Amino acid sequence: MSDVPIEIYAHRDKLHARTTERERNRAAAYIRRRRAQLETLQQAERLRAAGAAHAAAVFGPGYSGLGGNKSTEGKPRILYPKERKRPRSHLKEIFFTRAQFRQVALEEEVLVPIRLDFDSEKYKLRDTFTWNLNDHTIPIGLFADHLCEDYQLPPAPFVESIKRSIAEQLNDFHPHKFPEHAQQTSVVSDDSYTSHRDDDLRIPIKLDITIGRLNLVDQFEWDINAEYNQPEHFAQTTCLELGLAQEFQTAIAHAIREQCQLYTKSLFLVGHTFDGLAVADSDMRHALMDSLNGDVQRPKHLLDDFAPILSQLLPDQLERVEKEREREVRRNRRQTRTKRGPNLPDLNDLPKTYRTPYHNSVL
Template sequence: MSNNSNKMIWTQAFSTNFHNRVKNDNTALYIAALPTRSTKRTKHVINYAEYDDNLNFDDDNDYEDGTHRPSVAVQGNVGGANNNVGKVAQKTKHIHFQEQDLQINAQQEEILIPIRIDLEHNGNRIVDFFMWNINETLVTPEHFSLLFCQDMELPYAVSQQITTSIKQQIEEYTNFVTVELPKDIEMHVVVNLSCNLDKLLYEDKFEWDLSNDSLTPEVFARYIVSDLGLSLEFLPAISHGLHESLLKMKKDIIVDGHIQELRNDAVFGRESGLRLDQANLGVEWVPKVEELSQWEIEKREIERERNIRRLKRESMRVDERGKRHR
């Protein structure tokens, strides 16, 4: 009774432990680098691939605080022993705009592009993805990155990296995202979509008509998540990945000037319909969800980084071809 009576009770919303919950809980935003542990764990080599489930160790805060920001979960605690209380909440530095500016901004056409943040800090990965309106005039990449780092308790240097990454992606997409494809002809492309969050990997292969706006990536992702029983974190992940794939194909069509012809695999004598695949029964055209081991996750991360470098080289070659044709 005496211990409970001595604890100070904070006013609601006076403290926050959001950054620690994001880092320590099972989320796709903050990925702890398992191979790089602090000196307390270097004496024992642990193969995390042997564990099927996601284990939580009691001393996780020891190396987490040491590798990220020392004693961030302890400073400002009430009672000293309760690490769940958090720290004093900092007031969010929102920018308040004039009503006239809000009305002008609302009248601008909304053109969304996919933005992906993928960087390392103290040996851990910070991964986030969202849609950005290139006609947004009020919220800037600088302001967004500052709020992001404030919520996640990250230093100012990380904020600068996020700002630079957002600006680079905006510049990359702005040149062709506003170009409209002809609506009078069908532009079918084959999409190979792959998305993994934590240990779950979703893969799919399907056709998509670039000239048809009746089905959006957001609606498609909602159907997939509902049909396959995936977590809601897959909603933005699938729609964002589909936006990226479609914009890349749109860019290739604009630069090359021709549409890839797809083979008609429908039943003989029909222009369209279900694919006729007597050998494999269309197994490659169905969605698949599998649980990966830690070794498979690391292997796929290496392959993903290689693919990113390859796509950047291809994008640079496509841009060079486009400049020569002008």
């Protein structure tokens, strides 16, 4: 066995002592860090237990004072609907109860086409919509107040005019009586009912709608005796096929209902019984479409008349359309003043739709 020099043992002891000291210092530093973390957690726990008054010491000031907001140091509280801040505190709130919803659900929906067209100083309002005749949850006056608030119109000249116009159109509305309903009240004659019956009562619908700079012109046939014909579904399909905005969807549905109402009112005034029998009045028969006799193919020279035409109007064309609309309004007012008693609506001069574009600063 060879002798090992003493210097080697001394060097090894020195290395071991140095390593042991380094590990001891590392363990002591780790213990100090863990104690500091424990003290921080214990302090936070004490502050949490003290209540929300010391929350800012834990979570900081938050958004206090930033942008004029209030401090977030207060304890959060649930706000109930009656405590919320209303954006239109000067107007009566539109509120519906569950009992009102149940009552409306039990009633049949009867949509009345409403047309608004007013000029007052620098303001012009042109709008069309439908109103459920059996829905009494919203008074007309409250609707007029909120409509003026939506369009930022002065309430003084417009609210009363809107209320009066809607009330007159609702009172003047005559619901269509479908043949299935009319049979129950019709008087049975000596002639066979089925031999003279013709439920087909088709009318020409003519669309001329201008919204913004877009103008839609179209013509098609519509059976007013078909109870399940829905103008809203037809308008939705048309807008999907032509790529039109939703503004056109509501305008098309309104135009269909408005023209159907003109023909229904005319038939009612001439004494038609809506029981499937032929129309007795010669002028009304001429205004209606001929009954289908087996050939449903349209002649080629009429194909262009029964096709949608969508065009973008230039500024000079828009000005010409505006002047034409003003002449039409003045003509209708003169005809209204000269009428005495019930008169047949003019089926050759169907109303056109001009809607006022409302520019929103957000959308």
